[in-house]
Amino acid sequence: MEVKKLDYKKTEKVFNANNKNTLAPIMHRLGGETAFEVSREVEKLKLQGKDIIEMHIGQPDFNTPEHIIDAAIESLYNGDTGYTPSHGIMECREAVAEFIPKYRKVDGDIGPENVVITPGGKPVIFFGIFSTIGKGEEVLYPNPGYPIYISAINAAEGRGIPYNSVEELKKRINNKTRMIILNSPHNPTGEIIEKDDLEEIAGLSQKHNSLVMSDEVYSRIIYRDGFESVLQFSGMLERTILVDCHSKAYAMTGWRFGFGVASPKYTDAISEWMVNTSACVPGFIQKAGIAAMKGDQSCVYSMVDKFRKRRDLIVSELNKIDGIFCPEPDGAFYVFPDVTELCGEGNPFEDASDLRKKLLYEAGVSVLAREHFGSKGPNEENEFIRFSYATSEENILEGVGRIRNYLNRQ
Numbered sequence: 001m002e003v004k005k006l007d008y009k010k011t012e013k014v015f016n017a018n019n020k021n022t023l024a025p026i027m028h029r030l031g032g033e034t035a036f037e038v039s040r041e042v043e044k045l046k047l048q049g050k051d052i053i054e055m056h057i058g059q060p061d062f063n064t065p066e067h068i069i070d071a072a073i074e075s076l077y078n079g080d081t082g083y084t085p086s087h088g089i090m091e092c093r094e095a096v097a098e099f100i101p102k103y104r105k106v107d108g109d110i111g112p113e114n115v116v117i118t119p120g121g122k123p124v125i126f127f128g129i130f131s132t133i134g135k136g137e138e139v140l141y142p143n144p145g146y147p148i149y150i151s152a153i154n155a156a157e158g159r160g161i162p163y164n165s166v167e168e169l170k171k172r173i174n175n176k177t178r179m180i181i182l183n184s185p186h187n188p189t190g191e192i193i194e195k196d197d198l199e200e201i202a203g204l205s206q207k208h209n210s211l212v213m214s215d216e217v218y219s220r221i222i223y224r225d226g227f228e229s230v231l232q233f234s235g236m237l238e239r240t241i242l243v244d245c246h247s248k249a250y251a252m253t254g255w256r257f258g259f260g261v262a263s264p265k266y267t268d269a270i271s272e273w274m275v276n277t278s279a280c281v282p283g284f285i286q287k288a289g290i291a292a293m294k295g296d297q298s299c300v301y302s303m304v305d306k307f308r309k310r311r312d313l314i315v316s317e318l319n320k321i322d323g324i325f326c327p328e329p330d331g332a333f334y335v336f337p338d339v340t341e342l343c344g345e346g347n348p349f350e351d352a353s354d355l356r357k358k359l360l361y362e363a364g365v366s367v368l369a370r371e372h373f374g375s376k377g378p379n380e381e382n383e384f385i386r387f388s389y390a391t392s393e394e395n396i397l398e399g400v401g402r403i404r405n406y407l408n409r410q
């Protein structure tokens with residue numbers, strides 16, 4: 001994803017011309033989620049009758065569990081169809097306050113005042129950054145990483161400082177760091193930040209008085225014991241904005257149910273953005289969200305079991321292909337294999353973006369490329385593509401099989 005740079009001259013022109021048909025300066029800074037652009041490409045090809053194996057989008061292929069759907073329907077019939085408080089209904093905020101410490105250790109007590117309910121996890125990122133980052137303030141963000149971080153930082157006129165490993169992150173935290181964005185398990189690599197590293201980062205954030213935004217939307221989708229959160233360390237509840245949602249763990253991407261957990265000053269601020277934008281999350285969605293949190297969790301475990309099998313399958317199938325090196329991730333439902341050997345001089349593809357396009361148009365498989373997760377750093381030589389394995393084993397075998405056959409023909 002290439003984030004549009006602010007062209008100040010153009011911006012001045014926009015102001016001076018007072019032309020009501022032009023867009024505001026913020027639109028030069030706002031990025032986007034280019035995975036959705038790939039979805040549009042895929043849609044177009046499918047409308048032309050092309051058969052595409054879709055492995056580009058991070059969306060579970062499972063239906064939302066029945067008891068969650070039932071709770072929403074019941075709530076609709078009970079008349080939960082009006083506005084709700086912009087922080088979320090009390091019952092839902094209380095449910096989140098109970099739910100969060102069940103799945104990660106937290107140092108301190110979480111009450112409903114620490115919770116704000118939002119339409120998905122994304123608004124917590126966007127409104128959280130807009131509520132805390134001023135012009136020129138530095139924010140450390142993962143690159144490769146989820147593209148909304150840098151979009152929000154740029155829109156808020158903050159200064160995004162990318163890091164591409166935990167080691168690099170630790171080196172880059174200093175007195176100017178206003179916020180550190182963590183994402184574990186990580187999109188696109190599926191990597192998990194180890195407890196020791198989290199502890200060190202927590203210490204550094206306190207030393208330099210930095211905020212932390214901890215994006216834990218994949219925390220339930222892990223293939224080893226116990227999820228570790230930065231919230232377990234003393235003093236971190238006060239300086240952290242936790243981002244979470246039901247989109248991934250409960251197969252609820254389209255429901256738009258998410259939440260932020262933080263000090264009341266931050267949850268109040270995010271709620272203020274809610275008042276100004278979508279007003280509230282619908283009551284029946286919140287009732288479904290509560291049913292997910294309070295109901296039987298075996299639906300989550302059985303989806304994670306399936307994801308684990310798919311992970312094992314895709315890693316072993318991709319590693320059978322010459323030129324593709326695929327590490328085994330511990331969380332989320334993505335793999336981010338190194339495809340450097342297929343790219344560059346003397347090889348069939350210019351770079352990962354060229355490979356991604358050709359896989360879509362010539363092999364019929366949609367994936368994302370490194371560019372969809374931020375611009376490459378100056379010393380970054382390797383090429384990567386991302387697969388989402390939130391699809392059936394049959395599709396994984398067919399998709400990777402098509403890639404293998406296609407590469408053999410090059």
Ligand code: PLP
Nearest residue numbers: 058120121122146187217245247
């Ligand atoms: N954070 C990360 C790392 C993600 O990958 C996503 C979605 O793909 C989100 C946040 C946003 O989740 P939601 O769809 O609930 O807004």
